[in-house]
Amino acid sequence: MTKNYRNIETKLIHAGEPDPLIQGAVTMPIFQSSTFEYAGQTNYDDIRYIRLNNTPNHIVLHKKLAALENAEAAIVTGSGMGAITTTLLTFLSPGDHFLTQDCLYGGTYEFITKDLAALGISYDLIDAANPDSWESRLRPETRAIYVETITNPLMQVADLRVVPGFAKTHGLISMTDNTFASPMNFRPSEWGFDLSLHSCSKYLNGHSDIVAGAVIGRADLIKKITHKLNHLGATLDPHACFLLHRGMKTLAVRMRCQNESALDISKYLESHPEVEKVNYPGLESCPGHQFADKLFDGCGGMLSFELKGDVERAERFIRNTSLPIVAPSLGGVETLITRPATTSHSGMSREDREALGISDTLIRLSVGIEATQDIIEDIEHALKK
Numbered sequence: 001m002t003k004n005y006r007n008i009e010t011k012l013i014h015a016g017e018p019d020p021l022i023q024g025a026v027t028m029p030i031f032q033s034s035t036f037e038y039a040g041q042t043n044y045d046d047i048r049y050i051r052l053n054n055t056p057n058h059i060v061l062h063k064k065l066a067a068l069e070n071a072e073a074a075i076v077t078g079s080g081m082g083a084i085t086t087t088l089l090t091f092l093s094p095g096d097h098f099l100t101q102d103c104l105y106g107g108t109y110e111f112i113t114k115d116l117a118a119l120g121i122s123y124d125l126i127d128a129a130n131p132d133s134w135e136s137r138l139r140p141e142t143r144a145i146y147v148e149t150i151t152n153p154l155m156q157v158a159d160l161r162v163v164p165g166f167a168k169t170h171g172l173i174s175m176t177d178n179t180f181a182s183p184m185n186f187r188p189s190e191w192g193f194d195l196s197l198h199s200c201s202k203y204l205n206g207h208s209d210i211v212a213g214a215v216i217g218r219a220d221l222i223k224k225i226t227h228k229l230n231h232l233g234a235t236l237d238p239h240a241c242f243l244l245h246r247g248m249k250t251l252a253v254r255m256r257c258q259n260e261s262a263l264d265i266s267k268y269l270e271s272h273p274e275v276e277k278v279n280y281p282g283l284e285s286c287p288g289h290q291f292a293d294k295l296f297d298g299c300g301g302m303l304s305f306e307l308k309g310d311v312e313r314a315e316r317f318i319r320n321t322s323l324p325i326v327a328p329s330l331g332g333v334e335t336l337i338t339r340p341a342t343t344s345h346s347g348m349s350r351e352d353r354e355a356l357g358i359s360d361t362l363i364r365l366s367v368g369i370e371a372t373q374d375i376i377e378d379i380e381h382a383l384k385k
Ligand SMILES: *Cc1c(COP(=O)(O)O)cnc(C)c1O
Pocket: 079, 080, 081, 082, 105, 107, 108, 148, 152, 177, 179, 180, 198, 199, 200, 201, 202, 211, 212, 213
């Protein structure tokens, strides 16, 4: 039985947990068994087997994730890309068309523009900041609209309130990649989105030690995604389920710390004479601030900025920092720094990057949970050198 907890901090700890506790264990044990005794199931998806995503370690996560975003249902996957590709392949068939935001996570962008295109699934890239331009892109075969809650690496936030209404009017499925916000800062179901997708490798797990994904939303759609996932096999194994479960319990304390720290660091950078521009939706100077302010409970731990000067200046700054680890990925407890042109967006041509406003000098910071003052002092020191 799932008890109804009101606040997300409490849900992270208690929602979906076994009741009564299994053998009295306070922490959910790992069920390291690929198969389970047959119990008269008549439906393939109900047979108990790890690939069918229904071991006790999966089920507890499904209940907890759905509760976190006040949604009907959820499914965990073997990676964020596993969640995204399985979901798109569930609802799009050859001949179909969909609308997608122009600035997307690199893996998603390549999957849509190369793999889906090769399957005969077409798309139109839309400017999320300009909803009036969407309707002219619709076709009779348009099935879905796909956006990201906070875009990478410019941290743009569109007026997300418009997306679910537009989707309903035109019979589309609305989806948002909610990885950067996490359920702490934004819950898409509450605003009418059909589906929310996550790379749980980031904030949900929070410790940079597994890859995992999730889809959260309408129960009828999650059922169809689960059926497709059972065939495609992007399943999370029970041990990784356990690690994700353990990581998620501290999401609220980590995220609150990262929300605050990233805002303070953004303000510090914005006031620094050697900094040209800072992208963080918590700053009033950012165009997405007006929407973030209405939609979010916090703006997360991701920010990006440009220094005055050329690529060599940016590289020298990165080399001179000592606290952040130079690495791609994000959302863990340790601060990471990277230049997106060389990592997350290296698959794109420079012209495509520049058309989206991603300069080669842009630096991205994933703020961890170290003392904010230590991070700022390290940045200050590196800027002086
Ligand atoms: C990392 C990431 C993904 C892909 O997730 P994996 O777990 O690495 O497969 C998708 N979307 C966003 C926004 C991400 O940051």
